[in-house]
Amino acid sequence: MNKKLILFSLILVSSLVSCGTVVSSGGPLQQGGITDQEKNPTNNGELEWTDMANGDFNEDRYYRNDLKKLPLPDPYVLTVEENGEEVYYIYGTTDRTGSKTLDCYRTTNFNSFDLYMNIDKQNENSWSKCAARSRFAPEVYKFDDTYYLYYSDVHKNNARRYISVMTSSSPTGPFVEYNNGQDAVFKFNDDLGLDVLDQHVFKDDDGQLYMYYSVYDTEVMQYICGVKLKNPFETEGEHKVLIRPGQLKPTDSIGLEVNKVLSWECYTSFEVAEGPFMIKSPENGLYYLTYSVNHYPNKYYSVCYAYSSSPLGDYTKPYEKNQVWTNLLFGFAGPGQGTVYDQWDGFMSGTAHHCFFKIGDQYMIGYHAHGNRKGGQGASRFFGMDYLFFDNDGVPFTKGPSYSIQPLPEKISGYRNLVEDSTIYYENIKNPDYLFDNFVVEHYNLAQENDREATLLTGKSYLKFKFDKKYTISGIFIYNSAFYDKALTSDIPFISLQNGYTMENCSLNYNYINDNTEFVFPASGYHFDINDEQTDCIVIGFDCDKEYNLNEIVILGCEAWEKRVYYYLLQFYY
Secondary structure: OOHHHHHHHHHHHHHHHOOOOOOOOOOOEEEOOOOHHHHOOOOOOOOOEEEOOOOOOOOOOEEOOOOOOOOOOOOEEEEEEEOOEEEEEEEEEOHHHOOOOEEEEEEOOOOOOEEEOOOEEOOOOOOOOOOOOOOEEEEEEEEOOEEEEEEEEEOOOOOOEEEEEEEEOOOOOOEEEHHHHOOOOEOHHHHOOOEEEEEEEEEOOOOOEEEEEEEEEOOOEEEEEEEEEEEOOEEEEEEEEEEOOOOOOOOOOOOOOOOOOOHHHOOOOOEOEEEEEEEEOOOOOOEEEEEEEOOOOOOOOEEEEEEEOOOOOOOEOOOOOOOOOOOEEEOOOOOOOOOHHHHOOOOOOOOEEEEEEEEOOEEEEEEEEEOOOOOOOOOOEEEEEEEEEEOOOOOEEEEOOOOOOEEOOHHHHOOEEHHHHEEEEEEOEEOHHHHHOOOOOOOOOOOOOOOOOEEEOOEEEEEEEEEEEEEEEEEEEEEEOOOOOOEOOOOEEEEEOOOOOEEEEEOOOHHHEEOOOOEEOOOOEEEEEEEEEEEEEEEEEEEEOOOEEEEEEEEEEEEHHHHHHHHHHHHHHO
């Protein structure tokens, strides 16, 4: 049989069965309905499973933000289809050369990467050829058959920052400067007498292009502006100030008279709003302008958001009096307001300057974080990624930052969250719906987060996931509470696949709990890799001496026939 035909068949089968994304809540909930036999399962043999908190893990199914693989600040991820497969190119500021060139990493699984160095080809007489050159924050877009690389750099004549463009026929370059590099493409900031940086180009559903960027005013702050693009090389119409740090609206105050209602955006002496990115909610159609605050060397470098009904409209920052970080999307969320914020030291630091991208149908956030996990001036920055979802109102939220092992999206692993395909039965559990809302509480001192966990009541509690057919199970994730004093630390008595195999006395690995600082690593807990067992029912039993909280439960798997067809075709291919 022709290998190309076999490969096409593999791709076709994968596309036919990959119909779900991990964006919705779990299946219907029912109290009771768990039999005595299901509460006391038999175990007819040794089940192959691995506690993934220790050592190596299956890189075909999972990933971890170990902050060692990609030294790449200001990342941008471009998804490209190559030979029927999604391939991901990651661009960023290149510390390897002191920001004098740009690099690119190619990956298909976010565990192994191919490096393409010096992808930008500079003309010898380029406008930016100077000793103080600082080429940073590249973003690459494909319009028609051409790849456009937008970047910030310093002009050799006046040391001012400008935005420019390079083009290429390939995502790995070489990218050649537009107009032979005679001058920067975008010099609109000359009218302001200020620097511009951190450009982001957004293409709306109607094809209209917009550019968002940060204006660097050394006497005041960095703020976010936006403008319509006539084409990839020209602006059109008014440049509008959209975001000022600390202010609900950019018109609330001028200059140094900053209204710090949103004080968490201004923890550093220089008030910063930079690294803008735009995402249009697929649920409510609103535009969410996201940006980084508190300056990149600082551990409090985090992502905030505002929303509008139009790309260059009046943006609203969510705000409630006497609450903090009401418009936080991703990051540290400190200091003050309780000791929890300082407990993040040693976990994740400086998690910002982000981008959004898709792996299959699943939205992700890519970002950089300080490699030393404590932050501070001069800290190296590494690429990380986590899940992005939209709530019932269409508002984006994230599952992260995470350091523990996480499941790869279905497009890469072939496994999806089967919870949404099940009927869920429960006993002795309060607010069980919080186990299946994709929301993982991370900042337990924040009012908008702290009540979104399920509670295992004292005594024996049970969860039963009943499917309408057999599925192949590959992994189970039981995310722990964000509250140190409410986190489950005892063994889980059993996880029964109801097929004769039962995992017994499943213990928590303490790698992700710091007893000294009383801190639970966000998005961590009981994570088990299972060797593709088939079942139509899973029962989890708990036995608690007091009340404990859990964040979320994910059951990874696929339809049983899918695996059989996949492996059958794979044999022919090889």
